[in-house]
Amino acid sequence: MQSRQLQESAWRPRWFDKQGENETFKYTGGYWEARGHRKWDDCPNIFGQFTEEQLTDSA
Structure with a gap:
């Protein structure tokens, strides 16, 4: 559903x-x-719950 x-x-x-x-x-x-630096700050949690803001920000 979220995907x-x-x-x-x-x-x-x-x-x-x-x-x-x-x-x-x-x-x-x-x-x-990013993996080498373990820098995932800008990556959304695609396995968790999304907020309405996250869904609209990607448009």
């Missing part, structure tokens, strides 16, 4: 961009750097 709400509100993956019409994604970089 559908995010998708419908134009949420986009942080480290991937959609490529063309065939629904494939291309890695754009940044994940391994």
Whole structure:
């Protein structure tokens, strides 16, 4: 349910961009750097509850 709400509100993956019409994604970089520094401050908790603000901020 929450993932559908995010998708419908134009949420986009942080480290991937959609490529063309065939629904494939291309890695754009940044994940391994964030992981190396353990810097996840800007990442939403996709496994937790979302607030209305989080859903509308991604649009």
